[in-house]
Amino acid sequence: MPRFTKNLFLVDAAEPRPHPFGDGEPLLFAGTTMDxxxxxxxxxxxxxxxxxxxxxxxxxxxxxxxxxxxxxxxxxxxxxxxxxxxxxxxxxxxxxxxxxxxxxxxxxxxxxxxxxxxxxxxxxxxxxxxxxxIGTLHLVEIRRKQQERHDYLALANDYIEYSQLEEAMAVLERGLDEQPGRQDFQAALLELYRSTLSSERFRTRYEAMQSSGLPLIEDWRAVADFFAGMTS
Known part of the structure; x- marks a missing residue:
């Protein structure tokens, strides 16, 4: 007999592949070709x-x-x-x-x-x-959230294209909350911090990233030095 597994059916080598009509019940379409x-x-x-x-x-x-x-x-x-x-x-x-x-x-x-x-x-x-x-609006909302969760960089680039830099930073920060090891997220966010002179926002994120213990790209130190030079 077939056994259920993550692939739905697991068949022993000596056993034939299970068939949905394996009970031997006469089929209404027996002897015909049905799509x-x-x-x-x-x-x-x-x-x-x-x-x-x-x-x-x-x-x-x-x-x-x-x-x-x-x-x-x-x-x-x-x-x-x-x-x-x-x-x-x-x-x-x-x-x-x-x-x-x-x-x-x-x-x-x-x-x-x-x-x-x-x-x-x-x-x-x-x-x-x-x-x-399943409601259409419900599906759209779920898919939009999934897109934001898995495609933060593309969404941030869309915001940047329309000069919505605050929104772009917020999207990338959410992306790093979920996937802090993403170096492309880090690089894009650092570029925005620097170009918008968001020093306080940078420091808050930098401290959080350092506390996480995850490896950081070199640009974090470079941007830290950039903001330090502005205040010296």
Whole structure:
């Protein structure tokens, strides 16, 4: 039998690869050539027809995982969690962990929430047992925050292009709060401190960086000497 792992299924070398239709149930489309949407529709129909059939859920989840169908996979996982309603938590956690590589950050976060309160998590157009969808504004806000978190330098450059230097410094400072070892963040922020003559702001950040014990680029000492020369 297949075992769940971080890759969803782990197969012993002597065992055949698991198949979503491995229960031997006669398929409505046997002997025909069906495309991916048609197969998914059949699997989803079977879950809707027998919501308590865990194997039907697993076949649907595995097919979506195998075909890298992110939105249908999220819906399939959420539908299962709604039916389980808090039961089989270990089984659910293993399924979620195995599916993680096929979910985006928002879907993964919502699936984790659904472990405890599945009825309160919004589904999407592929969901069977939920109403509504993930709000567009909510998605935009999450993606904007993710962009700020992972692309601080590009965002700071955008601010600089429009002479919004205060905002550029604030963005880079947030970036260093999260990733203090980023030397490109350090260099860009130091250039802004120097060009705007933000000596107090520089000293506050310099002391914090020194206290962190992380390696600093040489420009920190050069900018410190620059501001020291201004006051001497």
């Amino acid at each position: 991916e949407p048609a197969i998914l529709a059949v699997l989803t129909h079977k879950v809707g027809k027998k919501p308590r059939d865990l194997f039907a859920h697993v076949r649907r989840i595995y097919f979506c995982y195998q075909q890298a169908l992110s939105e249908p996979l999220y819906a399939a996982l959420l539908d299962l969690l709604i039916i389980l309603d808090g039961k089989g938590r270990q089984f659910s956690q293993r399924l979620l962990q195995g599916s993680r590589s096929r979910l985006d950050a928002v879907q993964w976060s919502l699936c984790k929430q659904a472990l405890d309160s599945p009825a309160n998590v919004a589904g999407n157009r592929h969901s069977l047992f939920t109403t509504g969808t």
